[in-house]
Amino acid sequence: MKKIIVAIDGYSSCGKSTIAKALARYAGYTYVDTGAMYRAIGLYTLRNGLTEEADIIAALDHIQVGFILVDGAQHVTLNGEDVEGYIRTLEVGNCASRVSAIKEVRAFLVKQQQAMGEAKGIVMDGRDIGTVVFPNAELKLFLTASAEVRAQRRYDELIAKGEKPNFAEVLADVNDRDYRDTHRAESPLRQAEDAIVVDNSHMTEEEQMEVVYGYFNRFQ
Numbered sequence: 001m002k003k004i005i006v007a008i009d010g011y012s013s014c015g016k017s018t019i020a021k022a023l024a025r026y027a028g029y030t031y032v033d034t035g036a037m038y039r040a041i042g043l044y045t046l047r048n049g050l051t052e053e054a055d056i057i058a059a060l061d062h063i064q065v066g067f068i069l070v071d072g073a074q075h076v077t078l079n080g081e082d083v084e085g086y087i088r089t090l091e092v093g094n095c096a097s098r099v100s101a102i103k104e105v106r107a108f109l110v111k112q113q114q115a116m117g118e119a120k121g122i123v124m125d126g127r128d129i130g131t132v133v134f135p136n137a138e139l140k141l142f143l144t145a146s147a148e149v150r151a152q153r154r155y156d157e158l159i160a161k162g163e164k165p166n167f168a169e170v171l172a173d174v175n176d177r178d179y180r181d182t183h184r185a186e187s188p189l190r191q192a193e194d195a196i197v198v199d200n201s202h203m204t205e206e207e208q209m210e211v212v213y214g215y216f217n218r219f220q
C-alpha cells in the first residue's frame with residue numbers, strides 16, 4: 001500500500017494529538033507531535049532564564065530535540081533528557097507559543113520535521129504542517145472547535161493532572177494563544193487551501209475518528 005503524509009493542523013486544545021495518535025495507530029504510521037518540539041524549546045528557555053530573542057536564537061546551537069518511545073508512548077527529549085513530564089503546563093505552553101514566533105526557531109524545527117517525513121508513513125500535527133512543513137501532504141486536516149469547548153477540555157486535563165486551574169483564566173489563555181498563533185508574522189496558523197475542515201465542537205471521539213478514518217481510507 002502506498003504510504004502517504006497526513007498533516008493535521010488546528011487551534012490549541014482541539015484534540016489534534018488524540019486524533020493524530022489514533023490515526024497513526026490505525027494506519028501503522030509514525031506520529032509526530034510538533035507542538036512538543038516547540039514546548040521542549042520553551043522549557044529550555046524557561047530553565048535557562050532566556051527572554052531575549054537573540055539569546056534564544058544563539059541557544060539553538062546547544063539544543064537537541066528528539067523523541068523516544070516509553071512503554072509505547074512517544075516522549076519528547078531535550079538534549080537527551082526525557083522532558084515529557086514537564087512540558088504540558090500552561091507556563092511552558094506560553095513559552096512555546098513565544099519561541100514559536102521566532103523565525104530561526106521555526107527553521108530549526110521545520111528542517112528536522114521535514115527529515116522525519118522523508119519516508120512518508122507519517123501523521124504529523126501542529127500549526128504549519130499542511131502549509132509550510134509538508135505543503136504537498138496527500139491528506140491535510142484542519143481541526144477546529146469553539147474556544148469554550150477547548151478551554152473546558154484543557155481545564156479537565158489540568159484537573160486530571162492535579163493542578164488547580166481557574167476556568168476564566170484557562171479560557172483567556174486559549175483566546176490569547178489563538179491570537180498569537182494566528183497573528184504572528186512567521187508561519188501563522190491558517191488553513192491550507194486544500195485542507196479538509198473538521199469542527200469537532202459537538203462530536204464524540206468515536207464520531208470524529210470515523211470521519212477521519214474515512215478520509216484516510218480514500219488513499220488506500
Ligand code: DC
Pocket residue numbers: 012013034035036038039093096097098100101125126127128129177181
Ligand atoms: O500544540 P501545542 O499546544 O502543544 O503547541 C505549543 C505551541 O507551539 C503553540 O502555541 C503553537 C506552537 N506550535 C507552532 O507554532 N507550530 C507547530 N507546528 C506546533 C506548535
